[in-house]
Amino acid sequence: MKIFSGSANQKLAKQIAQYLGIPLGDVTIKRFSDGEISVKYKENIRGTDVFIIQPTIPPSDHIMELLLMIDAARRASAKRITAVIPYFGYARQDRKDQPRVALSAKLMANLISIAGADRILAMDLHSASIQGFFDIPFDHLYSSTIFIDHIKNKNLKNPVVVAPDVGSSKRARAYANRLSTDLALVDKKRTGPNQIEAVTLIGDVKNRDVILIDDIIDTAGTICSAAEILKDSGAHHILAACTHPILSGDAVAKLKASSFLKVFVTDTIPVSAEKKIDKIEVLSSAHLFSEAIKRIHNEESISSLFEF
Secondary structure, eight states: EEEEOSSSHHHHHHHHHHHHHHOOOOEEEETTTOOEEEESSSSOOOOEEEEEEEEOSSSSSHHHHHHHHHHHHHHOOOSEHHHHHHHHTOOOSSSOOOOOOOOOOHHHHHHHHHHTTEEEEESSSSSSGGGOOSSSSSEOOOOOHHHEEEEEEETSSSSSSEESSSGHHHHHHHHHHHHHHHHEEEEEEEEEETTTEEEEEEEEOOTEOOOOEEEEEEESHHHHHHHHHOOOOOSSEEEEEEEEEEEOTTTHHHHSSSSOSSEEEEESSSSOOOGGTTEEEEOHHHHHHHHHHHHTTOOOOSSGGHHH
16 A cells, blocks of 8 residues: 655645555656646556545646546556545536536546546545546545544533535534534525525524534635524524635635634645634544545445444
């Protein structure tokens, strides 16, 4: 088994390799003067079980790096290539809900498969149905394994789990079941990409500690508008657990000015120093990915990671 990393999240890749007790593989990623990417493995990988760690976060260069690393490993006669994609980008366009739009999630699945990946390992897809876009094995990890114990240690007062929109309700229900508490829902109306108008709160949050559950914080518009509704509805402390901290635009400023006591995120996407404010707490996903990688390599069950 050998672990390699693209440039998108080398800190996480190093932590995963450290948990596994093996060095991170030697690969060179260079760019020509016009920006074209060149990939070369600096060690023999013939007949090796190769794991390539690369979240497909913006810019799109990270996607090209992943595709080229997969292609280079295939041409170097790797026995098996597993693309470890902590954050699967372009996943929000997973259905044709308007005329003349691209199905970017399916396109990404096609590109990764054609490049030569034999298996995919990812965490908290925007839609679980994206697994069906791949014709190769797909292992789907859940950040609830990371968040649940952390939330329990906070000794919350009469907690309630809240979904910031209908799309997050199934994920939030799983958290509510694990925490043995109630579920509430914020009904919202989307007026365009990254344009949210929160409408109604369904459920009781008065004098209760609230945990908002979502998979992505992009502009933070959804969860911040939801937090204001919860505050106006009498919520006590308001926390959030969101897997992928994209934090684009003025998201950090919104969170800083919001009613949140804490926002828990994972390190599937690196949070730069200028975005690290007191309200944002980053939890490591390295131990979960390393355990999953070890089980894939040993042909063991991944689903047993989620048996409680």
